[in-house]
Amino acid sequence: MIYYTGDIHGSKFEVVRLAKKFNLTKDDIIVILGDAGINYFGNEQDNELKEIFSQLKPTIFCIHGNHEIRPHNIPSYITKVWNGGTVWYEEAYPNILFAKVGEIYDMEGIKHLVIGGAYSVDKFYRIARGYGWWADEQPSNEIKKYVERQIKEKEFDIILSHTCPYKYEPREMFISGIDQSTVDTSTEMWLDEIEETIDYKAWYCGHWHKVSSDSTDNDIHSIMNNLKNIKEEAYNMVKLAINKIKNGEIVDIEGIEDFKYLLMDYGDDYRFFELYKSLCQVLKEKYPQLVNDKWFDKLLKNN
Numbered sequence: 514m515i516y517y518t519g520d521i522h523g524s525k526f527e528v529v530r531l532a533k534k535f536n537l538t539k540d541d542i543i544v545i546l547g548d549a550g551i552n553y554f555g556n557e558q559d560n561e562l563k564e565i566f567s568q569l570k571p572t573i574f575c576i577h578g579n580h581e582i583r584p585h586n587i588p589s590y591i592t593k594v595w596n597g598g599t600v601w602y603e604e605a606y607p608n609i610l611f612a613k614v615g616e617i618y619d620m621e622g623i624k625h626l627v628i629g630g631a632y633s634v635d636k637f638y639r640i641a642r643g644y645g646w647w648a649d650e651q652p653s654n655e656i657k658k659y660v661e662r663q664i665k666e667k668e669f670d671i672i673l674s675h676t677c678p679y680k681y682e683p684r685e686m687f688i689s690g691i692d693q694s695t696v697d698t699s700t701e702m703w704l705d706e707i708e709e710t711i712d713y714k715a716w717y718c719g720h721w722h723k724v725s726s727d728s729t730d731n732d733i734h735s736i737m738n739n740l741k742n743i744k745e746e747a748y749n750m751v752k753l754a755i756n757k758i759k760n761g762e763i764v765d766i767e768g769i770e771d772f773k774y775l776l777m778d779y780g781d782d783y784r785f786f787e788l789y790k791s792l793c794q795v796l797k798e799k800y801p802q803l804v805n806d807k808w809f810d811k812l813l814k815n816n
């Protein structure tokens with residue numbers, strides 16, 4: 514069976530929980546619609562998540578997002594043909610696959626066309642603070658031409674993308690404080706042009722941190738964790754939890770570590786990112802064993 518999700522941003526919990534809850538096997542596929550966070554650091558820090566996912570039975574099939582390194586820029590990745598299309602993978606983690614943009618994959622008799630990439634609205638925030646940002650986050654002209662050629666020459670049933678066509682952008686999810694006139698929407702506009710010229714059964718995308726399956730939206734589905742629908746409530750709950758950790762009311766170290774990784778799911782929202790930094794500061798003081806790598810030190814220095 515195929516399971517679709519997205520934007521886990523380096524958090525293991527939803528994927529691991531899904532695999533365990535439904536007793537997934539090697540015949541199952543979990544599709545992550547961008548920003549998996551598996552290749553965020555570009556060094557050994559990425560291996561922790563890869564080790565965890567490699568111990569799961571299902572195939573982890575990743576679409577390129579905008580907050581991660583393209584696998585072809587990482588020397589350890591090689592290619593192979595999988596279900597009719599080229600994928601990138603590492604020999605140490607054979608069940609973790611990254612799709613090549615424009616390829617068509619036959620999964621359970623359903624042909625999936627992949628179109629990854631998007632613009633980071635927090636681009637300048639990330640650059641100013643030394644956080645991860647990559648100039649090739651959006652599809653290049655070469656990639657676009659390949660996708661357009663595939664659309665003309667091949668048949669497919671479902672589109673898998675990171676962002677969505679411009680007309681379907683969930684504007685209620687726009688991050689407050691960002692001047693939308695500065696946002697590069699060229700990828701969404703291009704997807705708009707594509708969407709108007711093709712026939713498809715469904716279109717699954719991530720990026721927007723919103724769950725939607727409204728058939729009136731032409732079967733455009735933004736796949737994400739259900740908690741994203743109650744963002745304000747989640748923000749207040751997180752803030753309260755951090756205070757309880759700081760005051761010693763919450764002392765379960767394993768639970769606190771799980772909470773730290775879960776909070777990373779909200780990293781695209783400035784307010785949650787500030788809470789994440791606040792949590793790291795508390796942990797640095799009370800539980801230094803949970804923040805013992807250089808990345809967290811760098812994070813706190815930019816506070």
